[in-house]
Amino acid sequence: MKRRDFLDWLFWISGTTVGAFVLYPVVRYLVPPEMPEAATRRVNAARGDELAPGAFKIFPFGGEPGILIRNPDGSYRAFSAVCTHLGCTVQYRPGERMIWCACHDGFYDLEGRNVSGPPPRPLERYDVHLAGDEVVVEKAQTA
Amino acid sequence: MGSVREWLRDRLGLDEIQHLVEKKDVPVHRHSFWYYWGGMTLFLFGVQVVTGILLLLYYRASADEAYESVRFLMTQVSFGWLIRSIHSWSANLMIGAAMIHMFSTFLMKSYRTPREVTWLSGMVLLGLSMAFGFSGYLLPWNQLAFFATKVGTDIVGAVPGVGHFLLRFLRGGDQITGGTLTRFFGFHVAILPAVTTLILGMHLYLVQRHGMSVPPSVEQGPTPPPRMKFVPNFLLRDMVGWLAALGLLALLAALFPWELGIKADPYVPAPAGIKPEWYFGWMFQTLRMLPSHILGLEGELVGILGIGLAGMVWLVVPFLDDVRGIGPRARFWRIVGVIAILYVTVFTLMVYRGGTP
Numbered sequence: 001m002k003r004r005d006f007l008d009w010l011f012w013i014s015g016t017t018v019g020a021f022v023l024y025p026v027v028r029y030l031v032p033p034e035m036p037e038a039a040t041r042r043v044n045a046a047r048g049d050e051l052a053p054g055a056f057k058i059f060p061f062g063g064e065p066g067i068l069i070r071n072p073d074g075s076y077r078a079f080s081a082v083c084t085h086l087g088c089t090v091q092y093r094p095g096e097r098m099i100w101c102a103c104h105d106g107f108y109d110l111e112g113r114n115v116s117g118p119p120p121r122p123l124e125r126y127d128v129h130l131a132g133d134e135v136v137v138e139k140a141q142t143a
Numbered sequence: 144m145g146s147v148r149e150w151l152r153d154r155l156g157l158d159e160i161q162h163l164v165e166k167k168d169v170p171v172h173r174h175s176f177w178y179y180w181g182g183m184t185l186f187l188f189g190v191q192v193v194t195g196i197l198l199l200l201y202y203r204a205s206a207d208e209a210y211e212s213v214r215f216l217m218t219q220v221s222f223g224w225l226i227r228s229i230h231s232w233s234a235n236l237m238i239g240a241a242m243i244h245m246f247s248t249f250l251m252k253s254y255r256t257p258r259e260v261t262w263l264s265g266m267v268l269l270g271l272s273m274a275f276g277f278s279g280y281l282l283p284w285n286q287l288a289f290f291a292t293k294v295g296t297d298i299v300g301a302v303p304g305v306g307h308f309l310l311r312f313l314r315g316g317d318q319i320t321g322g323t324l325t326r327f328f329g330f331h332v333a334i335l336p337a338v339t340t341l342i343l344g345m346h347l348y349l350v351q352r353h354g355m356s357v358p359p360s361v362e363q364g365p366t367p368p369p370r371m372k373f374v375p376n377f378l379l380r381d382m383v384g385w386l387a388a389l390g391l392l393a394l395l396a397a398l399f400p401w402e403l404g405i406k407a408d409p410y411v412p413a414p415a416g417i418k419p420e421w422y423f424g425w426m427f428q429t430l431r432m433l434p435s436h437i438l439g440l441e442g443e444l445v446g447i448l449g450i451g452l453a454g455m456v457w458l459v460v461p462f463l464d465d466v467r468g469i470g471p472r473a474r475f476w477r478i479v480g481v482i483a484i485l486y487v488t489v490f491t492l493m494v495y496r497g498g499t500p
């Protein structure tokens with residue numbers, strides 16, 4: 001190898017190396033740190049007297065919205081409120097007794113099953129129980 | 144006076160500039176009308192830079208203050224409503240002008256050798272404009288923008304392979320939070336302006352370098368078309384268009400001041416009527432009309448892949464078309480262009496005519 005070629009080669013190799021050393025931390029910096037999957041597995045979603053039968057509320061559950069619905073008989077059911085289509089927040093339509101996503105008109109039944117519109121999967125269902133005056137929502141034990 | 148001029152001329156090289164200016168001319172033929180749209184896009188970008196910098200004087204980029212600062216701007220600051228409405232309206236007109244510019248250069252086959260890179264840089268500029276629009280839309284931190292951004296970034300997240308990375312990069316986390324707003328603000332007022340200025344400089348240099356292209360139908364004519372001096376003849380005509388655009392902006396801002404809506408709240412159900420800005424409408428409508436599953440794949444994914452593929456083909460057309468712009472291959476790509484225009488137009492209109500299906 002000629003001296004000139006060797007220097008050329010050295011130039012490019014060292015240049016690329018310096019570039020990589022500069023770029024690596026920058027690229028890593030751009031990506032935000034993974035937050036430990038919110039350790040929240042249970043949360044007090046509402047007070048016992050807060051929801052009338054047929055009403056619903058959206059509550060924060062580990063950084064994401066959940067939906068708590070009070071059935072006409074006074075019992076509760078809870079789901080993730082994140083539409084499985086493109087992540088809008090769903091709401092309850094007491095008239096049809098359906099969960100509805102306004103973004104692209106997706107419907108889920110009261111088991112969380114996607115029944116019409118674009119949503120491809122059911123909503124994750126949560127366990128609900130009463131603890132004193134609090135309605136407690138808990139991630140199902142499976143997973 | 145004369146000596147000052149000479150002093151500057153020698154130091155700034157004014158002679159060379161004057162020479163360039165005198166040399167530049169524009170062909171005159173029956174499609175010359177379409178030559179104005181690049182300049183129109185440039186003018187509207189200028190309006191965005193000026194009004195954007197003015198907005199920066201009052202805007203505060205945090206989830207707690209953004210909405211309030213825009214409300215303050217709209218209700219308390221003298222002519223605040225005007226500056227913000229012009230920024231918003233001009234953003235839409237600018238992207239509209241850029242699209243007209245793109246489709247007209249496509250049909251005139253201006254991308255033929257040696258202007259392939261001009262086409263590529265133009266496509267990058269359109270992408271950057273749409274990124275400007277998407278990032279700016281979130282800045283007032285209202286409910287519609289919050290969910291439109293949620294849906295938009297979720298679509299990005301569904302891209303196979305890099306989707307999850309891109310989604311977290313855009314949102315600055317898994318959710319849309321104040322952190323997302325800060326990021327979008329950084330994109331909107333620092334990164335995008337810097338990159339756009341660079342690519343725009345390159346685009347304009349290439350236009351200057353190669354001169355205006357002449358469409359094949361004119362090129363094939365018996366005599367070359369006559370030419371018009373750029374300065375002052377064409378530039379003055381450009382300016383008539385810019386003045387009309389300025390008038391239109393003032394009219395739109397006065398008659399339809401940009402709305403602010405209600406403040407974003409992550410724990411409120413999505414309101415009905417979430418839709419993206421119109422220039423994303425044709426993609427939005429395409430995705431909306433797909434069934435939830437196609438051949439075992441999620442409809443969304445099929446749509447994203449399809450749109451991505453179409454975009455790729457559109458980008459490399461200069462390398463696929465006939466260099467002379469005539470013959471069966473040229474005819475084929477013209478038909479593709481016409482279909483693309485019809486598709487984008489019809490699907491964009493459907494967002495507004497169809498309502499929710």
Ligand code: HEM
Nearest residue numbers: 191192195196198199202231234275276279280282283336
């Ligand atoms: C250097 C250039 C620019 C600067 C400094 C800038 C700055 C800003 C600022 C501070 C806001 C927030 C205030 C508000 O929301 O009213 C904003 C909003 C916005 N910007 Fe820009 N901008 C620039 C260029 C652009 C361009 C080129 C486009 C589009 C093609 C654009 C589109 C938008 C949109 C759609 C909004 C939301 C308007 C609203 O709803 O209030 N901007 N911009």
Ligand code: FES
Nearest residue numbers: 083085086101106
């Ligand atoms: S995000 Fe819920 S239907 Fe599209």
